[in-house]
Amino acid sequence: MNGPVPVEVLRQHLIDPEICIRCNTCEETCPIDAITHDENNYVVRADTCNGCMACISPCPTGAIDNWRDVLKAEAYPVDEQLTWDELPVQDDALAGQGSIGEAAQGAQGASSGGAGAGTNGMTAESSAPVIGGSDLVRGSVVPPWSAAKPYVNLYNHKAPVQASVVGNYRVTDASTESDIHHIVLDFGKQPFPVLEGQSIGIIPPGTTADGRAHHARQYSIASPRDGERPGYNNLALTVKRVTKDHQGQAVGGVCSNYLCDLKKGDVVNVMGPFGSTFLMPNHADSHLLMICTGTGAAPMRAMTEYRRRRRMKGATGKLMLFFGARTQGELPYFGPLLNLPKDFIDTNLAFSRTPGQPRRYVQDAMRERAADVAALLRHDHTYIYVCGLKGMEDGVLQVLQTIAGEAGLDWQTLWQRMKTEGRLHLETY
């Protein structure tokens, strides 16, 4: 892991004047008026911008997504930025030390062409190639303050790393439709440092019908940082075989089927790691509220396992889990989950298709536990993680709003605060 972050280094948000079309979208969007302009340029005020990222995706050009690590005392002032024709280069001595996310030198930096050399504008989520295109902005785009610093993008599709399969077995009931596998990949002597909550890219072999290489698919890491088997350079994935698309039409998912069919000793091309915000807090009194469905359990398993292995001395942090599946048999890791001590994790399961019983979703389970969820919401050290199918996101946010409202909390304010404090993380696909 990197050393401590020198406090005086600021990751300064800048706009690339060579790419920006001065459309005013960012200024209109920024919730705290950190953006201003004159006839020449659009610029960001270093002392105002809090890196909330609300402006990033609405910008039509990508010009807004630029960052330079600078000494805080020497941040580029607005007046100077207004005169720029191009971005300054990154001072290599400071590169990668800024306070938001991790700068990564890589393919994307090179592709920004005229945008000046040095680190590119990648922070937080924008650093990971968006493979699944999850909706990132409703949650935090900064990590918890106590999170360890992640490595990202060590390997890309041009230069992937090879991992070998050391385990692959089914974790859902053989009688169910849902075929979810627990797959362990070993990296041998190749460095592949990861943190709980990160994901990796898998490049499936072969080509598409028209002869092009497959694009990589992203999978969350299901094991803690020290390996599925502690002390070994390996990690676990939780992969669901895709046999139907989101509309329910029959399809053979390219990558998930490839993974589920792997045998021990097979070699897999991996890129990543990805993700520098969906990370767990490392301070002992932080509470984790985890909400997931299906394979969304992977990062929750990683975090839970990390906490379990080091049940920190005097730790007061609570773990509360809401986990949804269609039936008990379709819930991955059902057995091991139930074996976890009750005083360690408060587990709540919701099954939507148990024969003879009304449908129950994670939202319903959360509503039943509203008082305890509200207690967590009130707490400044609570971190929320949501992972799983895209469709769950609206429902979960709505029930959080309801629970907060009933508890007399102003959800809009709380939500905003949790986002900027790196305490609400969504990863849906």
Next chain:
Amino acid sequence: MTSINYSEKIPNNVNLSDDRTLQRALEQWQPNFLSWWGDMGPEGSHGFDVYLRTAVSVDPSGWAHFDHVKMPDYRWGIFLTPGEADRKIHFGEHKGEAAWQDVPGEHRANLRRIIVTQGDTEPASVEQQRHLGLTAPSMYDLRNLFQVNVEEGRHLWAMVYLLHRYFGRDGREEAEALLGRRSGDDDNPRILGAFNEKTPDWLAFYMFTYFTDRDGKFQLSALAESGFDPLARTTKFMLTEEAHHMFVGESGVSRVIARTAQVMNELKTDDVSKLRAAGVIDLPTIQRYINFHYSVTIDLFGADQSSNAAIFYSSGLKGRYEESKRDDDHQLNGQMYRLLDVDNGKLVEREVPMLNAMNEVLRDDYIKDSVAGVNRWNKVLEKAGIDLRLTVPHKAFNRQIGTFAGVRVSPDGRVVSEAEWAAHEREWLPSSEDRAYVASLMGRVTEPGKFANWIAPPPLGINRQPIDFEYVRFN
């Protein structure tokens, strides 16, 4: 979170299902829209999966959601920016009064006319661009074209919603008529001249999205100030989409210039015939395209003096660009504005009451904005060490509307004789040879990461995807 309900036939955030009559009326309009899209939307694109930006909610977190979408399944809908509580009309005679949530009777006809005119431009540009897909210079550009097109389609929806919701029977008839007119049709053309011009090639498309969609930005900005709140909220949301269209234009022309400059440097020449032989678009031709599109577009702002524009402003229907950021009385009575005029064969300035010059005020703001972008194109030339600079022609050049209609003015702003005009027209405006040459370059490039010879790749992919990302899946 102001989510858009995508489970309904017509996605919306206006609680459409609470108003069954309106819902039914719009659901009847929808098949006509889809059949118009089938006939007049991008040619031969049906069944493509395009990497599109779709709004899933109308706040910053949700309106730029990227995914591959099957083109004809794009869910056009009705999205309004969230309303402000207690919003006040902030200009004109009604300044200080509560913004209207319903159409005020006395302004009904004017409002309808404003909305119809704005609405008419949206399908028009889709019609103008329908053949371009067949000659896209790259998969990336093809994707951008489709994005522009689906959003124009959505903007039409936005205006049609207002017509149906607030204008009763005549609103419904106007909404029908929006699908009846056709760009360039002799019998039933689009309302505004520029929207009946052809967009025959990609250079014209970039010029159109740079210049003409920028007219859209200024018109929408002026309407976003409107005292009629539903119009203000609708156009505000449209503006966030419009920015992408201007991006396509600005970066498109910029990439054409960059490629030309590169070849000029490689061949060490500015000889037009050599550059054309090398398959790039020479700078004089680019300048003529600018001259044409700029002059046609500034006509869109209407006559320099207009009592209609004065009424629109004083009655609080249509403000100025960034009205709320200006620090005058927002009523403008007794204020004057300097206009250009012709007197005895010379251009002169003349003062008129500002209220009557509202079109000119908006046009001048537009001009400032477009010139700034042309200067950014010049930076590309400057960086490449090429001395030539592109400019916009004089405001009075090649005008068909207002004081200068019928007056011959050179690009540098001299009133010239008919004979001098005729002698230079080919230097000033694209000739049929220019257009034929540009057309000869148009061929289809669809391999990811590949670009036609006459245009440079963009510096960044859409949504930070790599340049060779599969932006369109042809299936």
